[in-house]
Amino acid sequence: MSTFHFPRWTNHFKLLIPAGAAGGVLYAVTFVWLGFSPKTIAKGYAPEQPIPFSHALHAGELDLDCRYCHNTVEEASHAAIPPTATCMNCHTAIRKDSPKLAALRKSWTDGTPVQWVRVHDLPDYAYFNHSAHVTRGVSCVSCHGRIDQMEVVTQMEPLSMGWCLDCHRNPEPHLRPLDEITNLGWTRPEGDDSWKADLVYSAEEINPQESCSTCHR
Ligand code: HEC
Numbered sequence: 001m002s003t004f005h006f007p008r009w010t011n012h013f014k015l016l017i018p019a020g021a022a023g024g025v026l027y028a029v030t031f032v033w034l035g036f037s038p039k040t041i042a043k044g045y046a047p048e049q050p051i052p053f054s055h056a057l058h059a060g061e062l063d064l065d066c067r068y069c070h071n072t073v074e075e076a077s078h079a080a081i082p083p084t085a086t087c088m089n090c091h092t093a094i095r096k097d098s099p100k101l102a103a104l105r106k107s108w109t110d111g112t113p114v115q116w117v118r119v120h121d122l123p124d125y126a127y128f129n130h131s132a133h134v135t136r137g138v139s140c141v142s143c144h145g146r147i148d149q150m151e152v153v154t155q156m157e158p159l160s161m162g163w164c165l166d167c168h169r170n171p172e173p174h175l176r177p178l179d180e181i182t183n184l185g186w187t188r189p190e191g192d193d194s195w196k197a198d199l200v201y202s203a204e205e206i207n208p209q210e211s212c213s214t215c216h217r
């Protein structure tokens with residue numbers, strides 16, 4: 001077995017320092033490039049959906065709770081989009097011949113999911129978790145606006161890093177009792193702080209992190 005010699009340049013460890021720095025720059029550049037690539041999300045984005053599903057009707061007028069359909073929002077990082085079966089709880093009977101529901105009926109008979117178009121979509125290098133927010137007193141409305149008044153879901157907030165950090169630095173104005181999380185029209189009663197007794201976590205206990213690894217892991 002011949003003796004292995006490290007190449008001579010490895011003696012010059014200093015060389016590795018600029019290489020490391022270049023790696024860091026590359027990492028940052030990749031981040032920035034990803035941040036600006038057209039695949040990332042934008043405020044105002046409101047794609048057309050395969051079925052003209054109205055939140056204004058279902059979550060507004062009919063007053064269905066968000067969790068009736070997005071039933072994982074309190075336990076998981078992602079809020080589930082409901083399967084066809086959830087819609088069919090009603091639409092096997094209600095408006096069962098409506099042309100607006102043709103794609104829903106097709107999905108039901110074929111057993112293939114409806115191809116809903118994703119609206120909010122963070123880049124993969126950013127980590128978000130619904131459960132961490134909605135179980136601490138942050139309502140859907142803080143991040144999604146008045147979904148219960150929308151015919152077509154529209155992205156209302158930039159979902160940029162600066163936007164996340166604005167609230168992480170000062171979450172207090174966004175906190176509310178847990179049983180009002182999906183009541184998007186809820187407002188703090190003026191001059192009466194007694195509702196704060198219903199907060200499961202006091203504002204002092206809520207302490208969102210700002211370290212990079214919180215959202216980039
Ligand atoms: C009857 C079922 C139902 C109810 C109730 C409901 N949703 Fe939805 N939601 C859907 C479906 C289906 C989609 C996908 C189609 C679309 O975007 O309109 C969706 C999409 C969304 C999206 C966009 C998802 C994405 O792709 O980014 C958000 C945000 C959302 N809902 C929030 C809410 C909130 C907040 C409530 C309560 C006020 C609510 N929803 C109530 C069925 C429902």
Ligand code: HEC
Pocket residue numbers: 066067070073077078079080081120121122123128130133134138139140141142143144159181182
């Ligand atoms: C603190 C901000 C915030 C709150 C509060 C919040 N969301 Fe979201 N929501 C987001 C972000 C950010 C995304 C995009 C997540 C991604 O791309 O990974 C998202 C995505 C979604 C989606 C698409 C599926 C998914 O998980 O990616 C649905 C549906 C949704 N939200 C519903 C809700 C409902 C219903 C509530 C309230 C019960 C709620 N959200 C509360 C920020 C929030």
Ligand code: HEC
Pocket residue numbers: 051052053054057058062064069082086087088089090091094095098099100101104
């Ligand atoms: C709790 C019952 C219920 C559930 C669950 C439900 N809907 Fe509806 N939906 C209704 C009612 C009630 C109407 C209004 C009927 C009317 O105008 O006479 C309606 C109307 C509609 C319409 C308009 C139909 C037309 O001809 O104008 C569409 C499209 C629709 N729903 C899609 C969906 C989809 C997609 C889902 C699942 C994500 C869903 N609905 C879940 C009760 C429900």
Ligand code: HEC
Pocket residue numbers: 126127128129132133136138142143159160163164165167168171174205206207208209214215
């Ligand atoms: C409206 C206020 C608000 C906004 C906007 C917000 N957050 Fe938060 N975030 C919070 C609060 C409150 C907590 C809970 C802190 C605690 O439990 O002490 C939290 C916690 C978290 C956690 C911690 C989860 C864990 O496992 O500990 C992550 C990750 C996170 N947020 C990511 C994000 C990202 C990414 C965005 C932007 C897309 C965002 N947040 C926007 C208020 C907000």
Ligand code: HEC
Pocket residue numbers: 028031032035040041122123126159160161164165168209210211212213214215216
């Ligand atoms: C509360 C969550 C959160 C924290 C903490 C956070 N980031 Fe981010 N960061 C994000 C989100 C969300 C995006 C994606 C923004 C977009 O798509 O516009 C992002 C994007 C980026 C980008 C891409 C360029 C840009 O600005 O869009 C870089 C670089 C970055 N973060 C670095 C960092 C560094 C370094 C830290 C620590 C000092 C940090 N982030 C802490 C949420 C966070």
